[in-house]
Amino acid sequence: MAGGVAAEGGGGGAEGSTSSEETRNAAKRYLKEVTKTFEDQQEKLVMFREVMNDFGTERTDVAGVVERVKELFKGHNNLLKGFNFFLPMGYEITVDKDEPPPETMAGFRETLDFIRVVKERDERLYRPFMDVIFRYWREHMDVIKLRREVDALLSKDYPDLFVEFIRYLPPT
Numbered sequence: 001m002a003g004g005v006a007a008e009g010g011g012g013g014a015e016g017s018t019s020s021e022e023t024r025n026a027a028k029r030y031l032k033e034v035t036k037t038f039e040d041q042q043e044k045l046v047m048f049r050e051v052m053n054d055f056g057t058e059r060t061d062v063a064g065v066v067e068r069v070k071e072l073f074k075g076h077n078n079l080l081k082g083f084n085f086f087l088p089m090g091y092e093i094t095v096d097k098d099e100p101p102p103e104t105m106a107g108f109r110e111t112l113d114f115i116r117v118v119k120e121r122d123e124r125l126y127r128p129f130m131d132v133i134f135r136y137w138r139e140h141m142d143v144i145k146l147r148r149e150v151d152a153l154l155s156k157d158y159p160d161l162f163v164e165f166i167r168y169l170p171p172t
Helices: 020-037 042-056 062-072 077-086 104-121 123-139 143-154 159-166
Strands: none
Touching: 020 042, 020 077, 042 062, 042 123, 062 077, 104 123, 104 159, 123 143, 143 159
């Protein structure tokens, strides 16, 4: 084990090569590492739980989980490698050993700061706002539809937040 997660190259753990108890223990250690890594980024933890819930309820398949986890943990190679322990053969996530954290991490932190501002301004607005964001991410919602839904939530009482939100959208 390296850094509290399954060792590199641990793919295939779901194929029966490991006992159920070992798998449960590995899952606990992995979740502890994820929680520690993102203790100041609760939104990431919520998103990770959402990915796992979608898989557990069969709303997404293994390939969908891999795609979402790769995006969610981008720049955290230890977590990406550790996740391989739980994947069946053929679905392992490969990472470049020398890959530095992507430059977009700064942008991601700004996004999290924006989400915190929404919550601080109006806690009742936070949950519906996050529901729209999660639906966008989960369902690959069209950016224009996302913009309309967030506009309906923010622009009446918080037009400055809506203007700020638009900064984070990809060009349409």
